[in-house]
Amino acid sequence: MLPWGGKTIAVPVNRSHTLVVGSGAASLCCAERLRRQGVEDLIIITDNFLGGTSRNTGSDKQTYYKLADAGHAPDSPYAMAQSLAAGGCMHGDIALVEAQNSLNSFYHLVSLGVDFPHNPYGGYTGYKTDHDPLTRGVSLGPYTSKAMTEALAKEVERLDIPVLDHREVLLVLTDEDRAVGVLALNKRNLDNEVFGLEIYLADNTVLGVGGPGGLYETSVYPSMHRGGIGMALEAGAEAVNLTESQFGIASVKFRWNLSGSYQQVMPCYYSTDGEGNDRQFFLSQYFDSMQSLCHAIFLKGYQWPFDPQKIQNQGSSLIDLLVYIEREIKGRRVFMDFRINPEGPKESFSLKDQNSEVQEYLQSSRADGDTPIERLRQINEPAILLYKDHGIDLTSEALEIAVCAQHNNGGLSGDIWWESTNIKRLFPVGEVNGTHGIYRPGGSALNSGQVGALRASIKIARSYREPVLDEEALREGVLLKVKQWLERIEALMNNSTGIDVFQYRREFQKRMTLAGGFVRSLDSAKKAEAEAKEQVNSFTTQKLLNREQIPFALKNRQLALAQVYYLSAIRHYLEEKGGSRGSFLVLDKSGSESHPLLSSSWNFKESNTDLNQYIQVLKNSSSGDIEFQFVPCRALPSEEFWFETMWKDYRENAYLKAK
Structure with missing residues (x-):
């Protein structure tokens, strides 16, 4: 119950052991893996169960990248990890986890009925994809990720895992350095006295909200996919490599x-x-x-x-x-x-x-x-x-x-269990987790999403099984957040002038395409960052025609806030003498010539390769500003494991303490 407007109003509260946000391939896999490991008190919430990138995107031959196990060329997890990390700005231990668990994740999909083609001997014949020294790519055609998502969705249904659709998640709720659930908006209940606001408390929160598709004017992300990284950034979660997109x-x-x-x-x-x-x-x-x-x-x-x-x-x-x-x-x-x-x-x-x-x-x-x-x-x-x-x-x-x-190689920062590096019990999985570096082999994102889902499920099921939330202790802080969002919604509803919600969105999408797209400069990044901050501050100037536009307007705020972080990351990288790399061009009239027929305005700054050995980390400071630091990439692990000691560590769950 919350005092509001001279009366006491009720805000619905849902309590679960683990809350999974999103309905893409990574989220569904994590939910299904959790249930198989005995986590029964589990809920999936999503804004559109049939939406998202996994189900609605692909290419001529969408690739799944895995360890090569069907040819003459020898392969190993360490060799694959070296390929994953070779592009720069990627931690070696995460690369090894993605490589070591690729076959587990791939054959798990096969066991669920994903019909990858194989040769007469049962080998899943591969092909060479971009940034791939071997033939690790496999595919079942244009709709590989769609087939994955559909198979996982069938298994979620078979396991009777509850799915609550039409929920727009607004914010990750935290208690000090721990996630305790989310604040969401029920889009089918906008007419009630709290505008559809709902509280979801959970001991563990899995966040599979995809990449920042809604930020760009020119985008190949499905039109119904907008992304939700802003909700975690606002909660203070660390992010990495936001400069790196494809x-x-x-x-x-x-x-x-x-x-x-x-x-x-x-x-x-x-x-x-x-x-x-x-x-x-x-x-x-x-x-x-x-x-x-x-x-x-x-x-x-x-x-x-x-x-x-x-x-x-x-x-x-x-x-x-x-x-x-x-x-x-x-x-x-x-x-x-x-x-x-x-x-x-x-x-x-x-x-x-x-x-x-x-x-x-x-x-x-x-x-x-x-x-x-x-x-x-x-x-x-x-x-x-x-x-x-x-x-x-x-x-x-x-x-x-x-x-x-097309894809953000950066995202939220996670450890080798896909747990947030600074918010405990928050597990970003899929594209929202920034595991990739500058370059990545084609198809590695699908592997990373499935591996991350597996790793998060193991950590939750084996380390975080016991409930820890004290709902009464959380009450005051959570209701304060609800009050803030009610005030924002009422400010929107009471605004009779200003720009419509669609114009507000077009404004930041055009800005991001021009300043944060694949052609960049320090001057444009600085200007765009300042404009983005102003747009966030003027969020309540959006004019709503009806309550049905509330979710659209609130998503606008979340996207506009995320844009501030992305543009700030680009500006900081360029100020630190960063040059053209990955999938973007840094313009510099005194730099290298693009083509003899193009003017010097299309000259570009060459890559500063020294920065490729560091990962840019950013997060909110206590003052509300964005803090940056460059962290050295961790090397590829080289430990030699002895079976008996490894087995003992496994029996005693000591291995789960690795970060």
Whole structure:
């Protein structure tokens, strides 16, 4: 009960041993693993059970990265860990955990019915993905993560784990340095006297809210996925590597990555004016031959994320930069057209004139069609059908494209059990946990999500089994938080002027794309950070048309607050002499030339490789400011384990004390 408005009002309270927030592949896996280990008092809450990135995204051949166990080439967890950590800014012990547990997690999915293809001998034949020295990639097609999520959801249903849908989580509740649950909004109960606010108290909180999809204007995150890292940042959780995201070319009418065979069949790129007229083959002037242009397009299949190391010498990422210039600077629309072959600077297109790498791939794939759509049908017909399922016929229309935000390699900071490094009993799993560094092998995010879910479940089931919450002791602090949110909601409801909630969101999305996207500068980051702070402070100037817009407005605040952290991280990194790396370009007129035909305003600062050995950590200070520090990357563990002592530690649960 809470005194409010001259009366006492009731705020619903739900109590559980473990609360799982989110319904993606990582959250569902963690819930299912917990139940199998005997944790019965378990609840899943989510804003949209059928939403999220896991269920609604993919690529031409969405990859799951695992230890190679079906070929002649030898592999080991330590070798895989070295590959995971090789990109920089990743802790070696976390890389080893992800590698060591990859087969456990993969075969767990297989046991649930995820139909990964295998050879006649039962081996799950792999292929080489980006930043992968072996053949660790496996796939079941465009919808790998969707199939994972659906299989896990069926198991959650079979195990009768309660799922509460339509809950917008607003804040992680804490008591000193421990998570004690969340404050949420029941979107089906907005008309009651507390606007749908509900309290969820739990001994353990698993947070699987995905990446910051709602922050960007040009984004390939599913439109229904917005992310929820802001709720943990506001609660004081440490974050790492927020500077590191992946960006790549994707379609915008239907949000989908245009990697793999979409590029390897070499479609034609062109731009038009806003009405679709004045077609220009804008790439051709930047390549010295048809062969070099086609090779760059082809390589976008393997090298899909933008990479500043692949701009110069007519590299594949020059295409991303030129697409960005056409769209964001010239204000034109850009398309990929599978009905026609590329238009080059001089000669016309011919398959027989392609270099040996392209010809070998096409011949091995038995793709000799005269047009890109014919070659795509020969290589990967499901890639065509995927777009047809979403109302787009690649045989009759071109795809409008942009360089889009796709994945955040950073996120909340966790230890080797995926427990928050500074808030006990808070377990960020999936993309919201910042385990990845600068570069990561393609598909490693799916493995990381499943491994993190497993590790969090073990720590909860074996270390945090006993209930510890004292509800009466928490009462005053929790009700204070409820009162703060009631005041915010009432301020919104009483506001009769100001901007609508959609305009408020567009404002920070456009800012993030321009200042926190794949093209960055210190001046733009500073300006954007200041603007973002002002927008958070003016949160209550949003004008609501009705109560149904309350969740939208509150999510806006959460996203705008998260943007402050992301832009602050970028600004701090650039002030510390950070340069272009990973999937972003740092502009510097006195830096390296992007291309002889581009002005010096597109020159860029080379990577400061010394910073690759450190992880940027940020969190709230006691004064409310954001604190930063660079922490050295922990090395790959090299302990030699003796079975008898390891077995004793396991029996006594001593191994759970490792951080």
